[in-house]
Amino acid sequence: MVHIPIDRSKPIPLARQIQGHLERLIQERMLTPGVKLPATRELARDLGVNRATVALAYDELVAAGRVRAHVGQGTFVAGPMDVPGESAVDPAPAREVAARVAVDWSGLLSRGAQIVAGDLERRRLPALPAPPQGLISFAGGMPDSAMFPTExxxxxxxxxxREEGQELLQYYPVGGYPPLRRFLSMYLLRSGVEARPEEILIVNGSQQGFDLIARTLLDPGDCVAIEQPTYPRAMQVFRSFGAQLVPVPLGDDGPRPDALERALERHAPKFFYCQPSAHNPTGLTMSADARRRLLEIAARHQVAIVEDGFDGSLCYGPRPPAPLKALDRQGLVVYIGTFSKILFPGLRLGWLVAPRAVLDRLEAAKQIADIQTSALIQAAVYRFCERRLLERHLARIAEEYGRRQRRLLESLTRRVPRDVTWTDPTGGFSLLLSLPDGVDSTALLGRAVARGVSFTPGPAFFADQGGEGRLRLSFSSVPVSRIDEGVRRLADVIRDARRRTAHRVEAERAAVPLV
Amino acid sequence: MVHIPIDRSKPIPLARQIQGHLERLIQERMLTPGVKLPATRELARDLGVNRATVALAYDELVAAGRVRAHVGQGTFVAGPMDVPGESAVDPAPAREVAARVAVDWSGLLSRGAQIVAGDLERRRLPALPAPPQGLISFAGGMPDSAMFPTExxxxxxxxxxREEGQELLQYYPVGGYPPLRRFLSMYLLRSGVEARPEEILIVNGSQQGFDLIARTLLDPGDCVAIEQPTYPRAMQVFRSFGAQLVPVPLGDDGPRPDALERALERHAPKFFYCQPSAHNPTGLTMSADARRRLLEIAARHQVAIVEDGFDGSLCYGPRPPAPLKALDRQGLVVYIGTFSKILFPGLRLGWLVAPRAVLDRLEAAKQIADIQTSALIQAAVYRFCERRLLERHLARIAEEYGRRQRRLLESLTRRVPRDVTWTDPTGGFSLLLSLPDGVDSTALLGRAVARGVSFTPGPAFFADQGGEGRLRLSFSSVPVSRIDEGVRRLADVIRDARRRTAHRVEAERAAVPLV
Structure with a gap:
């Protein structure tokens, strides 16, 4: 059905009005080739006109090549090829060009929206060559969908x-599906986190967790301390709420304590955001001692901690130390968990664990954000877990990701130049690689893609500047059999870039006058 | 599995440490009655201790009545009934009481979170009597789940x-599932809204629509003009972003033009939020003329319009005029649509239509909020629509809701006192009723619930104050056969309240000294 405004007071015949309106919709691609027009009888009834009037309008459209009539099937919008002299290119949308725009939307944008726009602009990658067939991508950072337990x-x-649909498809309490909250309570207990079901809030993946925390705790101008490097999407959320990011460099074992002390003292941030286990992008895991020290520093400065808790099941060596939340006896820590890495990212399912006083506020924020997370999805995931299918799936993927990680490490050791180094990952999906002096990862990407390999340039993981000499390699989506070839290509482009850099340095040196 | 920190350097025997830890978890209800403890063999292996050590700890727990052992099945946490001298009441959580809290969370809250907390506090209803069996609730405002097409x-x-699972369960582009966007483009065209698929953004229900608009356009202190009365959750979102609400009273045919002009002139709001069709709570629909006038006023003041587009299918009389968005030739209007009313609220699926310049920004905000809406749900709803199941469902529910609306109107006409009036709804789920002078809807609710009927008191729909003499009756979830009885009960409590009010007024008059 198409709504056609017809005006009987106009001197234009009704058939012409109908034809003109449909013509415009087709021209502006509102009705696209192949779309079936309503039957003349139906449209006539809808518009309250004679059927012959609609038939006349359709005949004119057929004559103009705008639509095609198939006897017994109906009338269909014609492709551009059917219209003589019209190209297949989408014509400039007449509607938008013609309209006098009354509202200047860019002038209406909030500061948050402007910050986001600026962030996106700054992090825009240069135009890349079209990737060749068989690109090996270390850029993803996502689980491998080939291993999804879809069936x-x-x-x-x-x-x-079948069993609970009617109830689950109605509005549902914001906190979450109770059996899932109970399951998570027990699931977390395995790693030492003691959270009652009512201290757990179900959210749409860890991303919504960041968002709810930001809107609950941040005002424009507040400071947030972060590890550097860190997860880009977390930085982006905090910045979109007007926060100033205070980077604390990562040392060999977590954030450097002296730098952390200084950051908390000077900037009095609202919270410190960190990933103690299988850190993204480095893959590093903090020791138990470092965790205790971190908590002690935070407590002394009365700074909250937002712990992004990568699932211990995806640490491929020894079991990681208990999360900060498990050691937190003072109600300092808000913990974020997610099913995106251990099950399906597309479900958008995660959870927050927080002291009751702040969980109430996070729950109110969740209700404002989108009322609730789909109870149907929650119930399905609960049942998946309860039947021990998650356990089985985790064992399977941990083995495979562990294999991919080892293969990547072996290949790097064997293939890349000596002055390339990388972090020593214990789990997760990635590691961070440091390029030879003077080689820029963003500039390298174009040549790498042309050579058939890709990665994420380092600056994405740094708050303001830095990271030019680093890049993230994510091994989770690359089959074991392709990893070595990917590293070989990468090593080639690095060697090539190093050679050019060396030439440039020599040329520059040569150009320096000897005084 | 339970994570038990054991410390070999302590002089406490390992079995005693294990027992003590489990005892605390049971006492604090982290392990609840019926939960199965890990097998002694597994726990021993996990902790790296002798199996006899774990068995000894379990024996002690059995002796203390904390757990029960069932031969061949395992060891289970005992119910409170099993522990002599312990009541069934949840003991005060020792953990929280004992902890010295280092962070004062209430001091960390953002202004937005404080506003939300204040809103919730102000709108808190007085403690209500326990509803009797057979409460007839006009309070819901949600579709009737008994009519869900669940199967x-x-x-x-x-x-x-089965067919697309692997792809849909991976991360997915933020804009939405392309076939659903194409379907919506055609669906909107029926009501005259011309939106190309790429001008439509899929979101988690209209609630997330409000939220994304708010974060994209609002800074603290900005003004937002609203209809009064209006939808409470929309007000709550705008306020949580620090907006000042400027109420424009509803007249017989939409917001009163003089009041709207004055509001736009004096307060220069960022946008005007309205529901032109089947307005919640009143059920009113604006005429085509009023719509054109509204657009003209907004264009003149360069104020954007956020149109909450109730689906025309749920207007039970004549088809409502085209949405504002269909008449908008100047890119003034952002349109919000949702599947919550016409299909399932629990899916959390809605959409935004906006001029491309602002849609880009809304899309960036969506990505920050939660990356994407579940593509699986989008694809399922698309398929539902594409098979014309939505059309069939809509015809069925529109007929039934129309019947309920008519029954409610008949019953009101027959039963309530003469000085009670109500809005004349054309569609939607509710109407707004005005009580006799001096009768307060919030005070009335307690007595109504005791009498077996409920509703939503009017102040919920008013920005700051007002609405005390109004209440919303939502008929969508009440079967036709129960409506008349519900109105009879309501009429009783209104009559009763009016009598009391009259007595009070007389008593007050009598108390006035004659001078």
């Missing part, structure tokens, strides 16, 4: 809709 | 996971 999930989802 | 949805969901 098992289909079965639990189906059962859940 | 049909199960089938499309199942098919979608």
């Amino acid at each position: 098992a999930f289909r079965r639990v989802l189906n059962a859940v809709v | 049909a949805f199960r089938r499309v969901l199942n098919a979608v996971v």
